[in-house]
Structures are given as C-alpha cells and as structure tokens.
Amino acid sequence: MARGLDRQRHILDFTLAALLRRKGKTGALVAVYTLVVFLLASALFFGHALRREAELVLKDAPEITVQRSLTGRYAPIPKEYAGAIGEIRGVSSARPRLWGYYYDANSRANYTLVVPAENQPDPGTIVIGSGIATLRDANPGDQIGFTGYDGAAQSYRVARVLPEGAGLVSADLILISERDYRALSGIPDGEATDLVLTVHNAKEFATVAEKIRQRFPDTRPIVRDEILRTYDALFNWRGGVVAVLSGMAGLAFVIFAWDKATGLSAEERKEIGVLKAVGWETSDILAMKFWEGIAVSFTAFLLGVTLGYLHVFWGGSFLFAPVLKGWSTLYPNFRLIPAVDFGELGAILFLVVVPYSVSTIVPSWRAATIDPDAVLR
Incomplete structure (x- = not known):
C-alpha cells in the first residue's frame, strides 16, 4: 500500500509540474472556471443569508x-x-x-x-x-x-x-x-x-x-409560518434568477472545457507518447490526467467559493444586490451575517469537480492506448 501511495505521489508531482509548464493555458482555464464558480457561490451565499436574515427578523413578528x-x-x-x-x-x-x-x-x-x-x-x-x-x-x-x-x-x-x-x-x-x-x-x-x-x-x-x-x-388570518414560507419562496426566486444567468455562463464554460478536455493538443499527445516510451503504463497516464482534472477544478472551486464569500459578506454583494434585495429606491445598508448551506455547497463541488475530472480521462485513454511510435511520429 505504501508503494502505491508513493507511486500516486510521484504522479501527482509530475502532473503539477506539467501544469506549471503550461501555466498560460492552465491559468486561463482556471480563471474562467473560477468566474463560473464565483457567480454560483455568490448567488448561493446571498440567497441563503437573506433567508436567514428574514428568519431572524420575523421570529418576533406577530404569531x-x-x-x-x-x-x-x-x-x-x-x-x-x-x-x-x-x-x-x-x-x-x-x-x-x-x-x-x-x-x-x-x-x-x-x-x-x-x-x-x-x-x-x-x-x-x-x-x-x-x-x-x-x-x-x-x-x-x-x-x-x-x-x-x-x-x-x-x-x-x-x-x-x-x-x-x-x-x-x-x-x-x-x-x-x-x-x-x-x-x-x-x-x-x-x-x-x-x-x-x-x-x-x-x-x-x-x-x-x-x-x-x-x-x-370577511377576515383573513395570516400565520407567521406562512410569512416565512413566502419570504423563502421570494428569495429562492430572486436567487434563481441569478443562478440561471450564472448557469448560462456555466454552460458556455462546459462547452469550452469539454472541447479542451476531449481534444488533446499535439504537445500533450507527444508527452503521452514519451511517457509510454519510457515505461509508463496506461493506468499511470489515466491517473496523471485524473489528478490534472482534480487540480484544475478543485483549485477553481476553492478560489470561486472564497471570492464569492468575500463578495457577499465583505463586499456587500455589489454585483447583483439590487436584483436580490428587491427595494426600488431605499436600499438599506446592512452587513449580512455569514450563513452557508453546506448541502448546496457540496452539490456545487460535485458538479464542478467530477464532470471535468472525468472528461479529461477519455481522450487520454485513447491516446495512451496508441503505440508510442505512432504518437511520436
């Protein structure tokens, strides 16, 4: 088991070095990926924090x-x-x-x-x-x-x-x-x-x-729980507007990432051929590409979530606060209490990391199964 862990560690070291050699291309990919995660995370944080604020405000409302x-x-x-x-x-x-x-x-x-x-x-x-x-x-x-x-x-x-x-x-x-x-x-x-x-x-x-x-x-009794449900639905709808816009940007990124992942460049094919020629196995190539996908997507996830958190709870969510707050003229100045829904955050993590990591494996497997001499030629 220790030998297997050492093998994966060496593969990971090589993967990070390869990404740094292509730092321009890798940086552009991470930047676009981070922007998509940032928009989704900001909408998530802001909507959840507003629902939390509504609960705190309405807890003393009439029963x-x-x-x-x-x-x-x-x-x-x-x-x-x-x-x-x-x-x-x-x-x-x-x-x-x-x-x-x-x-x-x-x-x-x-x-x-x-x-x-x-x-x-x-x-x-x-x-x-x-x-x-x-x-x-x-x-x-x-x-x-x-x-x-x-x-x-x-x-x-x-x-x-x-x-x-x-x-x-x-x-x-x-x-x-x-x-x-x-x-x-x-x-x-x-x-x-x-x-x-x-x-x-x-x-x-x-x-x-x-x-x-x-x-x-001729009367209409309104229970406090009904008001809470109304506010929850309202903020879900407003958050959904931003989420849909972010989703459109995310779809454009998915197309971009899929094109990048499914079409290896000549340099990457040559790299795989050299690795096969010096004794790397197909499983090692797949492990390298898997770690590459994990490194890119997880880095973008951490950066996007961190920037989204700072944007909402320290920057006042200046990009789309008017859409989610809903006041027409009088915008109250208040700082939201940090509130994070880890379930929804986990869903974003799954949707961000897993698809991209998997999409990098298929073209790499195709290139790794070709004879090294053919790839190098």
Whole structure:
C-alpha cells in the first residue's frame, strides 16, 4: 500500500509540474472556471443569508395577523373585532395595529408608517429610518412635509434617526403618533389597519385561524409560518434568477472545457507518447490526467467559493444586490451575517469537480492506448 501511495505521489508531482509548464493555458482555464464558480457561490451565499436574515427578523413578528378583506380588497378592520377575537379559546391577546405605506412623489420612494404600541412619538414629531434621513437629507430637529389623504400638507419635526445597524428593518420606517397617523391616512378612530394576536400554544395556530374565519368571514388570518414560507419562496426566486444567468455562463464554460478536455493538443499527445516510451503504463497516464482534472477544478472551486464569500459578506454583494434585495429606491445598508448551506455547497463541488475530472480521462485513454511510435511520429 505504501508503494502505491508513493507511486500516486510521484504522479501527482509530475502532473503539477506539467501544469506549471503550461501555466498560460492552465491559468486561463482556471480563471474562467473560477468566474463560473464565483457567480454560483455568490448567488448561493446571498440567497441563503437573506433567508436567514428574514428568519431572524420575523421570529418576533406577530404569531397571527388578522386582516379584513372586502370583495377581495384589503380594508381597515373595526376595533371591535379585537374584543370578540380575544375571547376565542387559545388566544392570549388581540391588539389593533396601525401602519401603512406612503409614496413620496419627490423621491419616488415608499415609506412605511408605523404607530408603535409603546413609546409613541409626541404629536407633531416623527422618528425616521437611516435610509429616509439620507434620502431627504434630514437630521433631528428638521421638518419633513407630507401630503395627507385629503390633499392637505402635513409637517412633522424629526425627533431622532434610527441607527444604521437596524437598516434591514428600519431603512424606510417612520414612527408616528396615532393622532398624526389618523390625520394623515384618514382612518377613523373606530378602525385599525389589522389585528395582531398572541396564541397560547403554537400547535393551535391553524385551529385559531380557522375559528376566526368561521366567526368573521370577511377576515383573513395570516400565520407567521406562512410569512416565512413566502419570504423563502421570494428569495429562492430572486436567487434563481441569478443562478440561471450564472448557469448560462456555466454552460458556455462546459462547452469550452469539454472541447479542451476531449481534444488533446499535439504537445500533450507527444508527452503521452514519451511517457509510454519510457515505461509508463496506461493506468499511470489515466491517473496523471485524473489528478490534472482534480487540480484544475478543485483549485477553481476553492478560489470561486472564497471570492464569492468575500463578495457577499465583505463586499456587500455589489454585483447583483439590487436584483436580490428587491427595494426600488431605499436600499438599506446592512452587513449580512455569514450563513452557508453546506448541502448546496457540496452539490456545487460535485458538479464542478467530477464532470471535468472525468472528461479529461477519455481522450487520454485513447491516446495512451496508441503505440508510442505512432504518437511520436
């Protein structure tokens, strides 16, 4: 066994020396290969990290959200529904919530208006996210104007700006008092945007939601797990867009690599003939080409994955972040927490290393089975 390992070590040393002799050709192949792996790995890392961020953000989301729907359209919900729903067995609490969106025509951005349950800003003041502060060039003490539902101008003083560290959640966020929100949106005192529920037992979410639908047919209960599945599907779709584009580049590379692997150059055929003439066996030739494929593909895999990791978690994924983030104007500044799906990474490793390594063996076997004199001639 030790003799066999020494034999493979010597073959590997010769293979690496041969690759270095053709460093121009080898470098070009590794560079193209690395680019394909880099694109695929970046899409993988970014999509998985965003799904992880969504899970962390939504873990504190309401267990059940109850919305009202009239003829298929979203509508404010009467606050009296909260008392009736709170009496359903299994429901710990039911609280009305006020929030909505405001489109700023000047900056062409959508803001999210929220009335916090506790510590509401004083009437006439608002708390804004870092994205809005940058977009509107606003600082604490400045005035920001909005147009109400009735066309009347409303002005609010910026009490403070939320920290940038919470950019993923609060970049487009405006915290406002209940009185100011109702004056701006036109929602009367007896109605709310939706209801948020707390349930005793997580296993009863579906049962409670069904009871709400039966008692109030005009409502739509949304369980937190449904939101998580929606975000997961969304990020999978956005990641799939980049993966398809990367796959097209990968297909072009496969054609290039297959042409390179299946068509040995005259120099490589001569090298094989010389090795056969000095006593190398066909199995040794195949082992050499196998190690050559492993060296090229595995090096490209390591470089591509490393560059993809740095691109996503240190470079902000600047190449295709707008495609995957999805915000139209306000792009939150945040650094993703490194999260790697080793199962998907292993699949990329298999698809990158195995096909190329195998494709180098077939033409080498054909050349190795020819008489050395014929090859040299």
